[in-house]
Amino acid sequence: MQNQPETTGPGTGTATLNAPKYVHVIVDGTDPKDGEPIHVNVRLPIGLIRVGIRFANFIPASARQQVNEELRKQGMDVDVNQVSPEDLRELIDNLKDLTVDVDRPDTKVKVSIYTE
Secondary structure (H helix, E strand, O other): OOOOEEOOOOOOOOEEOOOOOEEEEEEEEEOOOOOOEEEEEEEEEHHHHHHHHHHHHHOOHHHHHHHHHHHHHOOOOOOOOOOOHHHHHHHHHHOOEEEEEEEEOOEEEEEEEEEO
């Protein structure tokens, strides 16, 4: 049976058979200095992100507060104390296909983020 819940995933609770395994980030653009094309392709295992969320629990509370403050300074209102595996699942579910175009006078950059 396809698309039935699978309960044997390591530490994930229930996951579907077609759950994505990777987050892809692709950046295409041109170098403003010489006009040469730039291509970056990052394929990040979702399992690695899950491990990172679990390891966040080992960060001392005082350090987590400093991380939160630095993230806010960068415009990201995130509380690392509240990040959970469920948040990751929600992010992945909503990250089906995202494209960001960055237009500048000297270059054009396209960033694509999707799951696989």
